[in-house]
Amino acid sequence: MLVFSNPNCTLICKTQVFHPFRSWKQSPNPKLTNSNRLNPKCFRLVCAVGELGQMQEVEDAGPKFRWVEINLNEINDAQRNHIARLPKKLTNRCRALMKQLICFTPERSSISVLLSAWVKSMKPVRADWLVVLKELENMNHPLRFQVAEFALLEESFEPNIRDYTKIIHGYSRQSRLQDAENTLQAMKNRGFECDQVTLTALIHMYSKAGNFNLAKDTFEEMKLLGLPLDDRAYGSMVMAYIRAGMLKEGETLLREMESQQVYAKSEVYKAMLRAYSMSGDSLRAQRTFDAIQIAGIIPDVKICTVLINAYVTAGQSQEACVAFENMRRAGILPSDKCIGLMLDVYEKDNKLKEVLDVLMDLEKDGIMIGKEASEKLARWFKDLGVVEEVERVLRDYGSMDASQNGDRC
Template structure:
C-alpha cells in the first residue's frame, strides 16, 4: 500500500498541458513509428515541438524509440534529459540513465532538483542507499535545495535497514523548513513496521496534525497491517474505529485486515458484526473478505453460513473448496464433503494434499479408520505426495484404534519431526518401550531425541524404577521436570512430587504453575480433593504464583461429583477469571464419564451463556448417550437446543436419532421419517444411516424391509459392509428363514466380508 503511494506520487518531470500536436503525434507513434511521429512534430509550430517531443519520449514503447524522439530535439532542456532518463529507468537500465546524465552535463545542461529526484528514486528502488546519499550531497554542492520528494526518497532508501537514519532525515527535513507530506509518514510507518518496535505508531496522528498533514486511508491501512502482523487485535480495532475522527470511510482493504485479525483471534461474533456493517456501508465484497468470513464461520461450525458465502464466489478456487470441506467435516457432514470433493474435480479444480488431509481428519473424528486409510491412499493415487500432517493423522487414527503395530510401521521422512513425535507419543502412551527405542534409532542425526518419551513409556508400563533411572540420566531442566511431574501426577504420587518441587524451589529451575497443576492432579488421583483445592487457593502464598486457567482446569479434572465441578467454576469466577472452552470441555467429559447426562447438557448451556459456541459433536454425543438410555424426551430436547444455537443437524445427529428411536420404539416408522427429513434438509445419508435403519427392520424380524433398505443403499452408491450383512442374516433368522440367512452369510464370506 505504501509502496503504491510512493510510485504514484514519485518524482518526475514537470507536468505540462498536452497540446493538440502532442496528442496527434502520440497516435502516430502508436500506430506507425517513432520516425513518423518525429516528422509530424517537425511540421508543427516551433513553440509546440519541444513539449510534444518530451511527451512522446515519456510514452515511447522502447528505448530505441525514446532515443529517436529525443534526438529530434534541437536544443534539449533539463526536462528533456530527465524524461529520457526515466525511459531508461522504466526499462530497468539505471546505468543507461547515468549515461544520459553524463550526456546532459556534456551538453552544458545542468540537472535540476527533479533530475536529482529521479535518479535518487531509481537507486532507492535498488536499495542502494549509498548512491542515493551521494546524489543528495551532490545536489546540495550544486546549490540546489532538496524538497519533500528528495527527503521522502532518502527515507525510503534506508527504511528496510536503518530506522535511525529515517528519523535523522526526517529531523533534517523539518529543520530546513521542508514540510513533510502523507508520503513521508507512509514511509515512516513502513520503516517502523520493519523495525519491529511499534511504540512510535500511536504518536503519528498528532505528529501529522502538527504538520497539517491529513491522514488518508492508505496511512490507516498501513498501520493496521503492521499491528495485524504483530497479532495486536486491540490496536487494529482502535485504528479502524478512529478513522472517523478524520472523516475517513473504511474501504474494503481496511475491513479485510480487521476481519482477518479478528478471525485469527477467534473473535467470530465481533467479526460478524463488522461484516454486517460492511453491507450497511455499501462496501463491495471481494474474494479475500469472503474467504476470511468462510474461515470464521467454518471454525464455528456454521456450515450453512459458509455455504452462503461460498455461493457468492463466481469461480471458487482450491482454498475456498478446502474451507467449505473443513466446515462440512466439523459439522459431521462427511457424505456432503465427499460429494463436494467430486464436484470440485468435475469443475476442474484439482484437490491438493490439504483437501485429502481434511477428509482424513473428519473420518478420524468419527473413528472411521478405514476411511482414513482410503483417503491416505487417495493422495498417491491422485499423483500427490503425502506430507507430515497426512502421516500424523494416519498414525493418530491407528493409535486411537489400538492398531499399535500398524502405527509404528508408518514410514517417516528425515524431515518428519512432528510425525516422529506423534509416533513416539503413541508408543509411549502404550508403554511400548521397544518401539520408542527403535524410533529413536531411526531418527536422523538432526533430530534431537527426547528421552522423556522413554521415561513415559516405562511409567505407562508400570516400571517406575527404569523410568526414574532414565529421567535421572540427563541434567534436570524445567521442561523435563514438568513432564516428569505430570507422569507422577497421573499415578497419584504426591510425596515424590512434593519433594521434587521443594528441590526445584531451592534451585535455579523454580516452581511453575504447570508443576503445581501436577500436584493438584496427584492429590485428586489419590482421593485428597480437599488438599487439591487448598493447593490452588494457597498457590500465591506458597509459591508466589497467581493461579490461572491452567490450575483451575487441573482442579476441575479431578472432581468426581457435579457439585465439585460447579464449585470449581464458581471459584474461578469469584477470582475474576473468565472461563474458556477447555475448562467446560473438562466439565462435560467428566459428566459424560460419570453418566450424569443432565449435567453434561447443563454444561453446554453454560458454554452458550458465556458466549462460547459448543461444537456440534458435543450435542451429537449427548444425543447418542440419551438414546442409549431410551430417553427420547431428552433426545428431542437436545436436537431442539442444537437448532436454537444455530447448528444444523448433521448426518451423525440423524444417525444418533434414528438409533435412539429404533431401540426405544422398536418400529421402523420413526427411522423412515428421519430418513425423509434428511433428504428434505439436504443431508446425505451414509452407510451408518442405512445400517441403523436396517437394524431396526432386523429387530422387527422383517427381512423384506432390510432388503429394501439395502436396495436404497446401493442406489446411493454405498456398498454393503459387514454390518449390512449382519442385519440381513439377523432379520432372516428371526423370521425363520434359515436358508436365506445361510445364503447371505456365504455371500458375505465370498466377498471377503468377515462376520
C-alpha cells in the same frame, strides 16, 4: 569550424566508436592561427558500411563531426520499432541523438564521447536535454540515468537542484541506494543545499530500503531545519516504523499528522492495519480502522477482511461476527478469503446451523463461495461426518427457496 552534415542521420550503433586522435598534418589553409596548429585535435567517426572494419574517416585541423545514416538492414526489429515510434514533433537534433541512443552498443562505443559529440555539433539548450530525458524515461531506457548524469555536468543543461532530486528519486525506485547517495554528494559538491523535496525523497528511499536510522535522521533534519512536513514525508517515516516493527511509534506519528490535519495515503493506513492484524492486536487494529475512516478513506472488502482477521487471530469470535455483519450492512460483498475467515470462527465455536444460514444468505445475494472457503467447509464437514446430512439440508433449503420464488411469481 564545426561541421555537421545531415542532422537527421545517425550512426550505425552496433559499430559506432568515436576515437579522439591527433593529426600533425600541415593545414593548407594559410589563415589558420598558431593556436589552431598547436591544438589539432579532431575526431574520427568509425561506422559500419557493409562489412565490419570499413569506415569513413574525417580529418581536419579543427574538430569535425559527421553523422552517418543508419542502415536499417543492420539494426534489429526492436530498434526499428522504437525509432518509428519517436514523436513526430521531435526536433532534428533530438531525433538524431535518440536514434543513436536507441541503437547504442556499449561494446563498440562510449556514451560520454557520443554525448560530447552531440553537444559540440548541435549546441543543445536545456529544452533539448529535457526532451531527450523525457523520451528515455517514457521508454524506460537503460541509458537514461547515464544521460541524465552527463547532462548535470553540462553548462547547456543549466542544472538545478530539482534535476538532482529527480535522479535520486529514480535511483530510489530501483533500490540503487549507493547511486542515489553518489548523486546526492555530487549535488552538494556543486553547492546545492538539500531542500524539502530532496529530503523527502531521501526519507522515502531509506524507508523503502529498510534503513530505519538514516530515514529517522533525515526526518529529524527536516524538523530541525523548520521545513514543512507533508503527507509523503510523514507517510514514508511511518512506513519506516512499520518495517522496523515499531508499530506504536508509527501510530503515534499518525496521530501527530492528524493533529495537524495531514493525512497519510491509504497504503500507509493499510500497512499499519495489516501489521496489527497479523499480530492479533485487535484493539489497535480497530483504532486504525477508525482512523482510516476519519481520514476520508472508504473501507473496501480488503480493509474489512484485514480487520476481521485481527479479531480471528485474537480469538474474539463475537467481534469478528459483528465486523462481518457491519461490512455486509454497508453493502460490501465479502471475498472468498473473508468467508473463509468466518468459517474458521464458526468451526471453532462449532456453530454448524449458523454457518449454513450465512451461506444461504450469501447465495441469495448472488455470492458463491470460492476454492479456499469450499475446501475449509468440506474439511469441516468431513471431520464432523455429516456430509450427507448437510447435502440434505442444502437440498431442503434449495426447495424452500424455489417454492418461495414460485409464490412470488
